[in-house]
Structures are given as C-alpha cells and as structure tokens.
Amino acid sequence: MKLTLNIWRQKGPNDAGRIVKYEMPNVDEHMSFLEMLDVLNEDLIHKGEEPVTFEHDCREGICGCCGFMINGLPHGPQRGTTVCQLHMRQFHDGEELWLEPFRAKAFPVLKDLMVDRSAFDRIIAAGGYVSVNTGCAVDGNAIPIEKQSAEMAMDAAACIGCGACVASCPNASASLFTSAKIAHLGLLPQGQAERDRRAVRMVAQLMEEGFGYCTNTGECEALCPKGVKLENIARMNRDYLKAAILYREENASAGGA
Amino acid sequence: MAINLDAKIPSGPIEQKWNKAKFDYKLVNPANKRKYSVIVVGTGLAGGAAAATLGELGYNVKAFCFQDSPRRAHSIAAQGGINAAKNYQNDGDSVFRLFYDTVKGGDFRAREANVYRLAEISVSIIDQCVAQGVPFAREYGGVLANRSFGGAQVSRTFYARGQTGQQLLLGCYQALERQIDAGRVKMYARHEMLDVIVIDGRARGIVTRNLVTGAIDVHIADAVALATGGYGNVFYLSTNAKGSNATAIWRAYKKGAAFANPCFTQIHPTCIPVSGEYQSKLTLMSESLRNDGRIWVPKKQGDTRASGQIPEDERDYYLERMYPSFGNLSPRDIASRAAKRVCDEGRGVGPGGLGVYLDFSDAIGRLGKKTIEERYGNLFEIYERITGEDPYSVPMRIYPAVHYTMGGLWVDYNLESTVPGLFVLGEANFSDHGANRLGASALMQGLADGYFVAPYTIGNYLASIKPGGVDEDHPECRLAKEEAEARIQTLLGIKGKKTVDEFHRALGKIMWDKCGMARNAAGLEEALPQIQALREEFWQNVTVPGSGAEVNQSLEKATRLADFLELGELMVRDARVREESCGGHFREEYQTEEGEALRDDEKFCHGAVWEYQGSEQAPVRHMEPLIFEHVHLTQRSYK
Numbered sequence: 001m002k003l004t005l006n007i008w009r010q011k012g013p014n015d016a017g018r019i020v021k022y023e024m025p026n027v028d029e030h031m032s033f034l035e036m037l038d039v040l041n042e043d044l045i046h047k048g049e050e051p052v053t054f055e056h057d058c059r060e061g062i063c064g065c066c067g068f069m070i071n072g073l074p075h076g077p078q079r080g081t082t083v084c085q086l087h088m089r090q091f092h093d094g095e096e097l098w099l100e101p102f103r104a105k106a107f108p109v110l111k112d113l114m115v116d117r118s119a120f121d122r123i124i125a126a127g128g129y130v131s132v133n134t135g136c137a138v139d140g141n142a143i144p145i146e147k148q149s150a151e152m153a154m155d156a157a158a159c160i161g162c163g164a165c166v167a168s169c170p171n172a173s174a175s176l177f178t179s180a181k182i183a184h185l186g187l188l189p190q191g192q193a194e195r196d197r198r199a200v201r202m203v204a205q206l207m208e209e210g211f212g213y214c215t216n217t218g219e220c221e222a223l224c225p226k227g228v229k230l231e232n233i234a235r236m237n238r239d240y241l242k243a244a245i246l247y248r249e250e251n252a253s254a255g256g257a
Numbered sequence: 258m259a260i261n262l263d264a265k266i267p268s269g270p271i272e273q274k275w276n277k278a279k280f281d282y283k284l285v286n287p288a289n290k291r292k293y294s295v296i297v298v299g300t301g302l303a304g305g306a307a308a309a310t311l312g313e314l315g316y317n318v319k320a321f322c323f324q325d326s327p328r329r330a331h332s333i334a335a336q337g338g339i340n341a342a343k344n345y346q347n348d349g350d351s352v353f354r355l356f357y358d359t360v361k362g363g364d365f366r367a368r369e370a371n372v373y374r375l376a377e378i379s380v381s382i383i384d385q386c387v388a389q390g391v392p393f394a395r396e397y398g399g400v401l402a403n404r405s406f407g408g409a410q411v412s413r414t415f416y417a418r419g420q421t422g423q424q425l426l427l428g429c430y431q432a433l434e435r436q437i438d439a440g441r442v443k444m445y446a447r448h449e450m451l452d453v454i455v456i457d458g459r460a461r462g463i464v465t466r467n468l469v470t471g472a473i474d475v476h477i478a479d480a481v482a483l484a485t486g487g488y489g490n491v492f493y494l495s496t497n498a499k500g501s502n503a504t505a506i507w508r509a510y511k512k513g514a515a516f517a518n519p520c521f522t523q524i525h526p527t528c529i530p531v532s533g534e535y536q537s538k539l540t541l542m543s544e545s546l547r548n549d550g551r552i553w554v555p556k557k558q559g560d561t562r563a564s565g566q567i568p569e570d571e572r573d574y575y576l577e578r579m580y581p582s583f584g585n586l587s588p589r590d591i592a593s594r595a596a597k598r599v600c601d602e603g604r605g606v607g608p609g610g611l612g613v614y615l616d617f618s619d620a621i622g623r624l625g626k627k628t629i630e631e632r633y634g635n636l637f638e639i640y641e642r643i644t645g646e647d648p649y650s651v652p653m654r655i656y657p658a659v660h661y662t663m664g665g666l667w668v669d670y671n672l673e674s675t676v677p678g679l680f681v682l683g684e685a686n687f688s689d690h691g692a693n694r695l696g697a698s699a700l701m702q703g704l705a706d707g708y709f710v711a712p713y714t715i716g717n718y719l720a721s722i723k724p725g726g727v728d729e730d731h732p733e734c735r736l737a738k739e740e741a742e743a744r745i746q747t748l749l750g751i752k753g754k755k756t757v758d759e760f761h762r763a764l765g766k767i768m769w770d771k772c773g774m775a776r777n778a779a780g781l782e783e784a785l786p787q788i789q790a791l792r793e794e795f796w797q798n799v800t801v802p803g804s805g806a807e808v809n810q811s812l813e814k815a816t817r818l819a820d821f822l823e824l825g826e827l828m829v830r831d832a833r834v835r836e837e838s839c840g841g842h843f844r845e846e847y848q849t850e851e852g853e854a855l856r857d858d859e860k861f862c863h864g865a866v867w868e869y870q871g872s873e874q875a876p877v878r879h880m881e882p883l884i885f886e887h888v889h890l891t892q893r894s895y896k
C-alpha cells in the first residue's frame with residue numbers, strides 16, 4: 001500500500017520543530033509500524049538525510065520505550081497496542097498519517113519523536129516501592145494473598161511506563177501512571193506499612209514535575225495500551241485523602257542522624 | 258601474559274561451599290563502606306539487583322544503562338517464569354534436583370559448584386521478590402502457583418502471567434529507585450559504556466557516552482560490575498531487544514578479561530517465523546505454551562493443505578514420538594533441532610516452509626477456552642497482533658530463533674573476571690548454564706548474581722584494597738577517553754555507501770547460516786574470512802549520518818556493530834575448535850545415529866577460555882577443566 005507520512009522533525013531540545021512530508025510508496029501490510037519507519041530511515045540515510053529518531057527497544061510491547069502520536073492518538077489507532085506492536089494491516093492504501101511526539105510540559109522533546117520521561121522515574125523514587133532490604137524476607141508462602149487481590153494488583157502492575165496516559169490527557173496529567181503503582185502496592189499486604197507515606201510523597205512529586213490535574217476525562221484509560229483502569233485513580237485519591245490527614249513526614253531533627 | 262583461571266571454588270562438601278565462602282569473605286567496616294565506590298553497568302535483573310543491594314549496604318554506587326530508564330532493561334521482556342527449588346508442589350523437588358537438572362540440561366559444560374549455589378539461592382529469590390510486592394500468580398488458597406518448564410519433570414516455575422520478567426524487574430527497579438532517592442545510588446540513564454579503564458592491573462572505571470548530548474566522560478570507582486546482558490544480536494535477528502549489545506563485555510575482553518565459550522548460543526524453539534525482508538526482530542512465544550500446546554507437522558512432504566484439513570493420522574507429533582517421556586517439554590536445543598530437521602525434510606508449514614504448528618485445540622477441548630485464555634491470554638494476543646491469525650481457532654506457527662547466549666566473560670566462583678576488580682553478572686558472564694540453558698533459569702541466575710552473590714563477593718574484594726587513589730586525569734583515563742572519541746570521529750568520517758543495518762543483516766546471515774543451529778567445519782572455515790572481509794568493508798564503506806554531539810541512533814548502532822563484527826569472528830573460531838556437539842552447539846560431524854548431540858568428554862570436558870592478543874594476532878584458547886563429582890557424565894536422554 002501507499003502512505004503519506006507527516007512527521008515532526010526537531011533537531012534538539014532547544015530547536016524549533018516542523019512537520020515534514022514523506023511518501024511511502026510500498027508498504028507491506030505484515031510490517032510493524034516501526035519496521036515501516038525503519039524502511040523510511042534506511043531510505044533517508046541513503047539519500048544523505050538524517051533518519052527520524054524514535055525510541056524503541058523490545059518491540060514486543062513491554063519495555064515502554066516506544067510511543068508517539070499517530071493522527072492525534074498515542075500509539076496509534078489500535079486499542080491495547082503499543083506502536084511497536086501495531087501492524088500496517090491496520091491502515092489502508094492512500095492514507096495520510098501525522099506522527100508527532102507526546103506533548104506535555106513534563107515531557108520535553110529531545111529530538112524528533114523522542115521525549116524525556118524521566119519524571120516518571122522520580123515519581124517512583126518518591127515512594128513507589130516496599131522498603132525491604134535484600135535478605136530480610138520471610139518465606140514466600142508465609143504471606144498468603146487472595147487470588148483476586150493478586151490478580152488486581154497484577155492488572156495495575158502491568159503498566160509499562162510509556163506515558164501514553166499523559167499524552168492522551170487534555171490536562172497532561174500523570175494520574176493513571178502514578179495511581180497504577182499506588183494501587184499495585186496498596187492492594188497487597190506487603191504494601192500496607194508505607195501506604196500513607198507512598199500516597200503523599202508520590203502525589204507531591206507528581207505535582208512538582210509539572211503534570212496537570214486530573215479532571216476525570218477518562219481519555220487515559222481509553223488509550224492506555226495495557227488496559228490500566230481508571231478505578232486506580234479513585235484508589236489513589238482515597239489513599240491520598242486519608243494519608244493527607246493521618247500522615248506526617250518524620251521529623252528529621254528528632255532522632256538525630 | 259599469563260592468565261589466571263583459578264576458579265577459587267571453596268573447599269568442602271558442595272552443600273557447604275557457599276556458606277563457607279560467605280564466612281571466609283572479608284568484610285568492610287560499615288562506617289567505611291561509603292568511602293568505597295562501585296560502578297554497575299546495566300540495570301536488568303542482575304545489575305539492578307546488585308546496584309540496589311550495594312546501595313542498601315552503604316556503598317557509593319553509580320549505575321548506568323543505555324535506555325531512558327533503568328526499568329526498561331531487556332529483562333523486562335522475559336515472559337514465562339523463574340525457577341526455584343521451593344518444592345511447594347510436594348512433587349519431589351529439592352536444591353539437589355534443580356542443581357542436577359541444570360547441570361544435565363547444560364550438557365555437562367558448567368561448573369558444578371556455581372550451579373549448586375544457584376539452586377541453593379533460588380529459594381531466597383522468591384522470598385525477596387514476594388516481599389517487594391511482585392504479584393506472582395496465586396492459587397485460590399492464597400499460596401504461590403507454579404507451572405512446568407522444559408527439561409524438568411517437577412513444577413517449580415513461579416510466574417506473573419506472561420510478564421514474569423517485567424514484574425521481577427519492576428521489583429528490582431523500585432528497590433533501585435529507593436536507593437536513588439536515598440542518595441546512595443547515582444543513576445546515569447541514557448549512557449552507553451564504551452570502554453573499561455584498567456590501571457595497574459585493576460578495573461578502575463569506565464568511559465561513557467551521554468546519548469543525549471554526546472559527551473564522552475570518564476567515571477572512576479574502586480570496582481566495576483558489568484551486567485550488560487547477552488550478545489544474541491550478533492545474529493541481527495533474535496528475540497533480544499534491539500539495543501542489546503556486546504560492547505561492554507567486548508571492550509572488557511580487549512582490556513584483558515577472558516571470554517569463555519563464545520559459541521554457546523541458545524536457539525529458542527518457539528518464536529514467530531520471519532515474515533519478510535524488513536523483519537527487524539523475532540518475537541518469542543513463551544516456552545510455557547508447550548505445557549498445553551502440541552507441536553506437529555504433516556507427515557507428508559510439501560503438504561500445503563490448511564491445518565484443519567489434515568486428518569489426525571496424517572500429522573506427526575514429532576516431539577511426542579521421538580521423546581516420549583518429555584514430549585513437548587523437551588529441552589530447547591533438542592526441540593529446536595527437531596523443528597529444523599522436519600523443516601529440512603520439506604515438512605515445514607507456512608510461507609517458505611520454515612515453521613511448525615503449535616496446536617492448542619486439544620487443550621481447549623479438554624480445559625475450555627477460558628482456562629487457556631487465563632493461562633496464555635496475553636501471548637495469544639501478541640501472536641494475533643503480529644500475524645493477523647487467531648490462535649484459538651488455527652494453530653500457531655512457530656520456528657526457532659536465536660534467544661540467549663550461554664557464553665560470556667569468564668568469571669571465577671566470586672563472579673570476578675580475569676581482570677581484578679572487574680565483576681560480571683547475569684547473562685553477560687558464562688557461569689551457570691553450560692552449553693544450554695533451561696527455561697526460567699536466566700531470571701533466577703540474574704537475581705542470584707545481583708541480590709545474593711555479587712554484594713558479598715564485591716565486598717570481599719573491596720575489603721582487600723584501599724579506596725580511591727586515582728582520578729579522571731590519570732593518563733589511562735585520558736587515553737581511554739581519547740580512543741573512544743577518535744573511534745566515533747572515524748565512524749562519522751567514513752561517509753560510505755551502506756547503512757549500519759545493511760552490514761548488520763549481512764553479519765547476521767553469515768552467523769545464522771554458518772554458526773547457527775547446526776555447524777560444520779567447512780561452513781565455519783568459510784565464515785571466518787567472510788566476517789573479516791565484512792568488517793574491513795564496514796570500516797571503509799559504512800555511512801553514519803549526523804554528528805557525535807547530539808542524539809544519534811545511527812552512531813549508537815555503529816559502535817555496537819563494530820564490536821559485533823569482532824565478536825562474531827571469535828564465536829566462529831570457538832565453534833570450529835570445539836569438535837563435539839553439546840547443548841546448543843551442534844556440530845553436524847558429531848552426532849549419534851539418531852541425530853542427537855554427541856559429546857566428546859575425553860577432549861572437551863572444559864570451558865574454552867579465549868584471551869585477546871591484540872588486533873594483529875589470533876586469540877589464544879585456554880581451558881578450564883570441568884570436574885563432575887555429583888552429576889555423572891552421561892549422554893543426555895529425554896526419551
């Protein structure tokens with residue numbers, strides 16, 4: 001099939017970007033979307049031009065590296081599918097596509113379709129863990145976990161940190177991402193001890209990174225490639241409200257260093 | 258230069274070696290730990306676990322990865338599960354049985370003491386991961402669930418749906434982020450290690466390129482740990498992530514770290530077949546599918562009927578026929594070669610005849626679609642997305658693909674390479690899997706090395722040295738930095754006619770045809786000059802657009818391929834000299850009458866350890882003899 005691509009080209013973080021048009025005369029329907037871009041890039045290199053930069057690694061929909069907008073949708077038109085898993089049979093001959101990076105203040109563009117998502121790491125660092133040092137664990141079966149809780153925790157833990165939820169949100173909120181971790185750990189007995197601290201600290205970091213407020217538009221759930229559910233945001237809000245009343249950051253001077 | 262291949266295996270009975278070693282290791286005084294710095298390259302299961310644990314212990318850690326976040330290391334892609342000798346199923350499992358299965362599965366080419374330790378530690382790994390909140394699959398009663406994997410007759414594999422690697426890595430990443438927040442680990446994401454710095458015979462640092470700004474920097478430490486994963490991408494097409502590379506271990510090899518068993522490559526039997534020229538990677542379908550899927554091809558050659566049109570008695574369930582006791586769960590090397598054999602006989606299915614069926618219709622009939630969906634739903638979805646076919650109604654088509662490299666940098670019992678102070682963890686080392694790795698054992702090894710072995714052994718090393726003493730201005734540092742810069746300028750300056758990927762595909766084809774699933778002397782002898790010629794052409798005729806001072810993905814690929822072009826040659830040399838068949842290394846000249854691998858324990862019961870001799874001379878092959886005291890050398894049989 002034949003396709004026309006309009007791709008956002010931006011040399012570096014401080015350069016202005018613009019859309020450039022490319023014709024793709026010969027696209028095989030069995031190719032993945034990224035393989036189609038590989039073909040374009042090989043062509044550009046042969047012509048002495050710079051290839052289009054986009055992030056990718058596993059190409060199996062699990063590492064969360066890939067992701068950009070196709071016709072205004074993060075990861076493109078197929079539900080529950082990252083762009084690396086999207087195949088060209090989802091498009092038809094003669095279609096014109098617009099490829100742009102994820103747009104959010106907290107995700108500055110680095111080059112072409114590549115953005116900086118390091119804010120996500122800092123949100124996890126603020127409290128997205130169970131504080132258990134290596135070597136001090138009890139036997140795995142000493143903590144029985146209801147199958148249903150384990151399954152629900154797994155549903156939330158399936159988040160790949162791609163950032164599509166942010167890109168799909170009119171407010172560029174990272175609530176779905178943050179709540180997925182809060183819910184994953186909050187649904188398990190191991191996560192209880194730090195539940196309040198986690199909610200307070202992660203939400204504070206979320207704000208500090210410059211993501212927008214959640215106004216429950218629900219776009220994130222609809223466009224998350226891993227089906228992470230909106231109910232997690234409700235869990236996060238509940239945990240946060242409760243913790244905001246009950247939780248106090250330790251007074252550092254009290255015990256001395 | 259004489260290299261020291263003393264494996265430093267502790268004395269005493271095998272069950273007590275690890276405890277004895279831990280007791281004998283020297284300790285660093287807690288107050289002094291922060292004076293010592295450790296560089297960890299790689300944040301997969303091995304590196305992430307090591308960096309987090311070293312941070313918890315109080316060392317000063319710098320961690321590096323080339324992706325934008327430590328959470329994206331290739332370990333994330335592991336699907337099926339992780340082994341542990343918990344015997345929760347009460348089916349006769351034990352540390353000894355896991356040890357035995359791993360040594361036998363590896364076709365008797367691994368060191369017994371290391372494998373025993375791995376089996377012993379496996380138990381603590383599960384506990385640690387559960388404590389971190391890894392959502393392993395559970396039974397209704399709330400206890401942990403297990404499944405079976407190839408090469409084992411007990412059910413000892415723990416899993417989190419088809420995303421076990423993801424969940425284990427996230428556990429490890431979260432532990433790492435906690436240390437980053439605590440200021441004990443400094444994380445350098447989007448940094449590619451380009452060289453190791455060796456000063457006065459000890460590893461003292463690395464050279465990196467910042468993949469955003471292009472800056473080349475030197476980082477100094479008291480010890481360096483490489484946990485940079487496997488080198489399967491030397492074949493271009495593999496199940497590895499696109500960025501997986503050999504640069505870190507290859508550069509270390511050229512600085513004096515010996516490379517062991519480079520030719521031991523694992524070909525995974527169940528991957529989605531190639532669909533066209535543009536193919537950029539191969540997708541694995543987890544081995545766990547073989548629990549319920551039955552593998553078959555038509556009995557007749559060139560049978561082009563649709564799968565549903567082929568009656569039961571005209572199907573050859575060849576694994577069940579050839580290996581009745583393990584059947585569809587035969588080890589990977591055996592299942593892969595069997596698939597190749599039936600396809601070579603002209604009985605393969607799908608485009609080009611390079612595929613076999615993996616059929617779930619019996620299981621769906623027996624257990625219902627819902628159960629199958631619960632077990633493998635996400636894998637079925639992946640399959641459908643890629644092929645456009647629905648595996649609930651037509652059988653999957655699968656074919657073997659390069660998956661894992663058992664070879665890697667040589668390490669002793671302490672995971673230290675032949676360069677003092679340079680430790681190697683996870684898939685990057687050669688230690689535990691011999692000539693073939695059993696399914697669900699790589700995750701186990703990565704976490705064993707990272708959480709439970711390296712933190713002790715690196716501590717022992719640090720306790721024997723004084724911290725500090727060199728800085729970034731040391732002549733060796735400046736030299737290593739200048740060399741890295743010069744290499745990049747050379748690559749950018751060639752401005753030839755072929756892209757990096759074109760060279761990479763060409764290398765992959767040579768490797769797959771001549772050093773892949775089956776190898777022979779004639780092919781290997783042809784491959785050597787072909788790789789050398791390709792390498793020469795690469796340095797004359799590659800084109801790398803853009804500059805070094807910005808994000809430049811072509812340049813990243815070029816520096817990685819330059820190293821693969823050298824490593825490929827070493828793999829071919831190793832495969833040529835090893836005149837036997839064992840595990841994943843199948844030399845056509847050495848097989849039994851039934852076509853099984855024929856080992857030669859007289860001549861080859863050793864690890865082949867290669868030492869670099871400079872670019873002008875061929876490397877030297879040393880041997881580490883292997884002694885089997887607990888698992889008797891026998892021909893592997895899965896019949």
Ligand SMILES: Cc1cc2nc3c(=O)[nH]c(=O)nc-3n(C[C@H](O)[C@H](O)[C@H](O)COP(=O)(O)OP(=O)(O)OC[C@H]3O[C@@H](n4cnc5c(N)ncnc54)[C@H](O)[C@@H]3O)c2cc1C
Nearest residue numbers: 299300301302303323332337338450486683684697699700
């Ligand atoms: C598709 C797939 C499925 C698998 N399924 C299973 C399974 O079910 N069970 C199982 O046991 N095993 C499985 N494996 C194997 C297993 O996943 C790997 O062997 C294991 O995860 C490797 O872990 P690692 O920590 O050694 O390296 P990796 O996870 O590969 O991590 C390498 C790290 O090193 C970094 N790095 C590499 N080079 C450089 C450089 N030059 N500079 C800086 N950083 C660098 C990377 O950024 C990354 O952080 C699977 C493998 C694949 C490909």
Ligand code: SF4
Nearest residue numbers: 159160162163165224
């Ligand atoms: S919640 Fe969904 S969209 Fe958001 S980062 Fe996670 S996987 Fe991506």
Ligand code: FES
Nearest residue numbers: 057059064066084
């Ligand atoms: S490249 Fe890993 S999720 Fe798409």
